[in-house]
Structure formats: structure tokens, C-alpha cells
Amino acid sequence: MPASATKALRVAVLADSDTRWKWGALTAQRVTPSGGGFRLDGYLLRGRATPTARQLTEVGVHADSLREVTGAEFLRAMSETPYDVLVLALVGGGVQAMLHGLRAAWGSGRRPVVVTGYVGVVYEKLADGLLLRHGADLVLANSRQDAERFRAVYEGVGADAGAVTEVALPFLGGQPYGGEHEPYTVVFAAQPSVPDSRRDRTYLLDRLIGHARRHPGREVLLKLRSRPGEHTTHIEELPYQKLVRGRELPANLRLVYGHMGEVLDRTDLLVTVSSTAALEALHRRVPTAVLTDLGVREALGNHHFTGSGCLVSWNQLDAGHRPRPDPGWLARQGVAADGRYDTAFDTARARIAALLGSPGGLPPLTPYYTPDTAPGYLPGILARHHLGPDGAPLPGAPAPDRAPGPVRQVVRRAARGAYRHGVQRVAPVIRRMGEL
Incomplete structure (x- = not known):
């Protein structure tokens, strides 16, 4: 019997918004082999859409620990903590940056199974989003149609399509509709x-x-x-x-x-x-x-x-x-x-269990985009997350060694509020003025 079926596993989720935290945490619960149970640690990537406490409460997904991090802080945590499964619940560019950062942080040493996918309906930027997610061990497709489309994109550019795994949206459920309510x-x-x-x-x-x-x-x-x-x-x-x-x-x-x-x-x-x-x-x-x-x-x-x-x-x-x-x-x-929903995640669980039981561990991550295949595209993606072309954090990347004090927390909340005000109120006005 593989070790994954008997021991308690350590699972991490990195998310950049409330909806992606919901998808990532529920996906982790659905796809992780649970013969011995597991511990779920949540990491929220600091940015414009970092969820508020109210949003996290509304999502209603429990984690054993949950903290906000920069990209560099997350990579450091991944190099120091032995996880079994990691779910990257990020926008495509964030997934690609973390794949390269993790490859640099882990090198040829032991690493967890890396899983990523999409929060919902994939209706735009199909090729772009998929190739940015390439390199994970499992790229989850929420339907049979998506799985077929994903494989076609990867095979069409000569990339390995073996990571594509059909599942379903992890947050489906609830009682079936039983008839009209009063009031309708x-x-x-x-x-x-x-x-x-x-x-x-x-x-x-x-x-x-x-x-x-x-x-x-x-x-x-x-x-x-x-x-x-x-x-x-x-x-x-x-x-x-x-x-x-x-x-x-x-x-x-x-x-x-x-x-x-x-x-x-x-x-x-x-x-x-x-x-x-x-x-x-x-x-x-x-x-x-x-x-x-x-x-x-x-x-x-x-x-x-x-x-x-x-x-x-x-x-x-x-x-x-x-x-x-x-x-x-x-x-x-x-x-x-x-x-059939109850069996929708069986294949993903079986694949993860097999990867966890791989003799000698897993090979280094191999994203499709590299400095050779996308020299004009990849460096910009990595730089937005303060990573160099080799995936290592750039000098000056924000990575404090300790939790911010009360004054810094107040300043950070004020700065985030000002940023959101600029995005929601000021930027639209400027755009409208530019159209005059």
C-alpha cells in the first residue's frame, strides 16, 4: 500500500483572490488521497485582490493555517516545509512565475505534487492561460470538453499533455431543486x-x-x-x-x-x-x-x-x-x-497517489515556457513577481523575515485601500476623459 494512503499528508494552497481560494482549497480537499487525513495550509498572495476577512468568512472553507505572503515569502516557505501536495490557485501568469520560482527553490530535491487549473468556465485566452499553467504535474480540466481542448492546445505546440486531468468544479453540490418556493x-x-x-x-x-x-x-x-x-x-x-x-x-x-x-x-x-x-x-x-x-x-x-x-x-x-x-x-x-459527481475526482486522486509513491521522488518541474522558448515573454512574467530569468528572487524582492507589526499593518491596509480606490474610482474617470 502506498505511503500516501496511510499517513497524514501536508497540503498547501496558494491563492490570489477569494474565488481562487475557494476553488483551490476545495480542490485540495477533493483530490488529495485521504487514507490518513491531511493538514491544509493556506497562503494568500499579496496583491490587489487579496481577500478580506469578510470574503474569507463568506467562502466558508476551513484551513489549519492561513496567512498572507509575498511571492518570495511563499517560495521560502516551500523550500523549508516538506509538503506532499501543492495547489496553485492563481491567474495564469502567477502560476507560471511560481512554477519557475519553485523549480529554482527545490532544485533536484524532494518536492510535492503540484496541481493547478481554472476556477470556472474557460471562455477566453485558452492557449495563453493553458501554456502559462504548463509544467504542473496535474492541470485540472473541469469537464470532458475542457480536457479535450486542453490536450489539443498542448499537443498543438509540441508540449506534453499528460498533466491534463478531467475532474469537475469542486464547489458543486447541495440539494437538488425540489419545486417552486413560496414566494417564487x-x-x-x-x-x-x-x-x-x-x-x-x-x-x-x-x-x-x-x-x-x-x-x-x-x-x-x-x-x-x-x-x-x-x-x-x-x-x-x-x-x-x-x-x-x-x-x-x-x-x-x-x-x-x-x-x-x-x-x-x-x-x-x-x-x-x-x-x-x-x-x-x-x-x-x-x-x-x-x-x-x-x-x-x-x-x-x-x-x-x-x-x-x-x-x-x-x-x-x-x-x-x-x-x-x-x-x-x-x-x-x-x-x-x-x-456521477461523487466519482469525478477519482482519476485525479489516483494520479496524485501514484506520483506520491514514485520511487526516487519526482523530477524537477519542466514548464513549456523557458528563456529559450519564450525569451521575449517569460522574463516579464517573472519580473512582475520579483523573480529573475532563472526563477530566483531578484535583489530587493519583498520578503520580510517576520510578521509586520501593528503600525505596518495599518499602513498596509491604508495603502491597499488607496490602491483599490484608484482602480475603482480614479482609473475609470481617467479612461473616460481619454475617450473624449
């Missing part, structure tokens, strides 16, 4: 960056308000991702909280926060442009509508749902239409509404 509840799942223009976001808000007025017997909820001043994976320059100010809302329309799973417990119709919440709802057989009002476009991500049977307009929803999903499409998307 419509939930619009807002997204931080889709659509991105004031006109389009105002249009969607107006249609939601109009639906609530047209159906006064329904409860209509605008499900928000973050509170003002907080960031998620994507920057939200025009939060709906701001757009709704000064409007007279119907009594049956409310803005809500909270865990999406808890909101879905009382949802009769989930409406979105292209949120991953649609897949959560479809997994639970909750009627789900993906809006076509702004077109079916790659920029919106709703093109991913072609063939799903869920594409619909507000006009149709106002008239009482309820979309019916296509079973074949659901099966290819890893939604597993037919009950």
Missing part, C-alpha cells in the same frame, strides 16, 4: 466584469427592476459578489450597488450577499450573463437562464452556453418562459446532474 424566487447572479460598460450594466439592472415590477408576487434578488472596496478575481469598476443609488426599487427586489449555495437553496430561476453560478444551479437542476439580450459573444462568455438550451432573453423570461437544459450538453460540461 428569481436570482440574478451579478459578475464583476461582465458586461463591463455602464450602459450594458444599467440595461441589465433596468430589466431586473422591470421584471420585479411585472411580477409583484415574486421575490427578485440581485446577488452581489463583493461589497464596495473589495476585489474578487476580476476588477469591478461599476458595482451594481453604485448603479442602484437614487433609484426607487420595487418592494420585492433586494440586494443580497452571501454564499451562492445558500442563495440557490431558495432559488426557482437563476439568471446570469455567464457566471459560473449557472453551472452550480444546473448541477442542482435549478432552472437556469443565460441572457442573450446583449448578444451571444465571446467577450461576454455566454457563447460557452451555446447548445445548452439555457440561452434566453429578458423578454422571454418576463413572458414566463423557463429554459430546459440539454442533457448531452450537461454531460460534456462536467455538471454531473445525473449523480
Whole structure:
């Protein structure tokens, strides 16, 4: 019996936002062989989207330890702590930088199994994002369709596609939809960056308000991702909280926060442009509508749902239409509404167990991008994370040896608040002025 099946494993997750922490931590729990249990240590990469305490509480995923780090601090921790599994839950450039940094930090010594993947629907930058993730031992694909696309990209550039492993989204679950609630509840799942223009976001808000007025017997909820001043994976320059100010809302329309799973417990119709919440709802057989009002476009991500049977307009929803999903499409998307979800992570667990039992340990990480294959691209990615071309931290890279004191913590919070204010308020104004 391999050691991984009998001893308690040490697992680390590095994440750069609340949604990626949720994905990374839940993925670690799903794919780690648990014959002897495991300890989960969380690392939050310091940056513009580092989650707040409220966001972490809302995610609701427990870790045995959780701390904020710079890239250099994380690499130091990885060189000093013997982990068995590491999940990189980062944007593509962050994954690539850490792969090179870890290769330099570990050298030819013992190292953990490295896992990465995507938080949700992959609807843009497919080749770019995939090649930035190449080099991990497992690159997780959330569906059969994604697994096929991922392998095609790797094989098309001559990269090893053996790391691609089909799984499913780790946060699916909850009780299947059991019929209409009282009152009938419509939930619009807002997204931080889709659509991105004031006109389009105002249009969607107006249609939601109009639906609530047209159906006064329904409860209509605008499900928000973050509170003002907080960031998620994507920057939200025009939060709906701001757009709704000064409007007279119907009594049956409310803005809500909270865990999406808890909101879905009382949802009769989930409406979105292209949120991953649609897949959560479809997994639970909750009627789900993906809006076509702004077109079916790659920029919106709703093109991913072609063939799903869920594409619909507000006009149709106002008239009482309820979309019916296509079973074949659901099966290819890893939604597993037919009950196969419990086995969706078996292959990943088996692969990790086999790698953990490899005699002589694992070979050094070998990303596709190197100074030879991408000399004009890779150095910039590494430099953004204070790493040199060889993956080693550059001189002056932020890596304090001890936790910051109270004064430094206050200064850091103030600086982060100023940064977020600049991104959310000042930058959009400057861009608009530049368009005049």
C-alpha cells in the first residue's frame, strides 16, 4: 500500500483572490488521497485582490493555517516545509512565475505534487492561460470538453499533455431543486466584469427592476459578489450597488450577499450573463437562464452556453418562459446532474497517489515556457513577481523575515485601500476623459 494512503499528508494552497481560494482549497480537499487525513495550509498572495476577512468568512472553507505572503515569502516557505501536495490557485501568469520560482527553490530535491487549473468556465485566452499553467504535474480540466481542448492546445505546440486531468468544479453540490418556493424566487447572479460598460450594466439592472415590477408576487434578488472596496478575481469598476443609488426599487427586489449555495437553496430561476453560478444551479437542476439580450459573444462568455438550451432573453423570461437544459450538453460540461459527481475526482486522486509513491521522488518541474522558448515573454512574467530569468528572487524582492507589526499593518491596509480606490474610482474617470 502506498505511503500516501496511510499517513497524514501536508497540503498547501496558494491563492490570489477569494474565488481562487475557494476553488483551490476545495480542490485540495477533493483530490488529495485521504487514507490518513491531511493538514491544509493556506497562503494568500499579496496583491490587489487579496481577500478580506469578510470574503474569507463568506467562502466558508476551513484551513489549519492561513496567512498572507509575498511571492518570495511563499517560495521560502516551500523550500523549508516538506509538503506532499501543492495547489496553485492563481491567474495564469502567477502560476507560471511560481512554477519557475519553485523549480529554482527545490532544485533536484524532494518536492510535492503540484496541481493547478481554472476556477470556472474557460471562455477566453485558452492557449495563453493553458501554456502559462504548463509544467504542473496535474492541470485540472473541469469537464470532458475542457480536457479535450486542453490536450489539443498542448499537443498543438509540441508540449506534453499528460498533466491534463478531467475532474469537475469542486464547489458543486447541495440539494437538488425540489419545486417552486413560496414566494417564487428569481436570482440574478451579478459578475464583476461582465458586461463591463455602464450602459450594458444599467440595461441589465433596468430589466431586473422591470421584471420585479411585472411580477409583484415574486421575490427578485440581485446577488452581489463583493461589497464596495473589495476585489474578487476580476476588477469591478461599476458595482451594481453604485448603479442602484437614487433609484426607487420595487418592494420585492433586494440586494443580497452571501454564499451562492445558500442563495440557490431558495432559488426557482437563476439568471446570469455567464457566471459560473449557472453551472452550480444546473448541477442542482435549478432552472437556469443565460441572457442573450446583449448578444451571444465571446467577450461576454455566454457563447460557452451555446447548445445548452439555457440561452434566453429578458423578454422571454418576463413572458414566463423557463429554459430546459440539454442533457448531452450537461454531460460534456462536467455538471454531473445525473449523480456521477461523487466519482469525478477519482482519476485525479489516483494520479496524485501514484506520483506520491514514485520511487526516487519526482523530477524537477519542466514548464513549456523557458528563456529559450519564450525569451521575449517569460522574463516579464517573472519580473512582475520579483523573480529573475532563472526563477530566483531578484535583489530587493519583498520578503520580510517576520510578521509586520501593528503600525505596518495599518499602513498596509491604508495603502491597499488607496490602491483599490484608484482602480475603482480614479482609473475609470481617467479612461473616460481619454475617450473624449
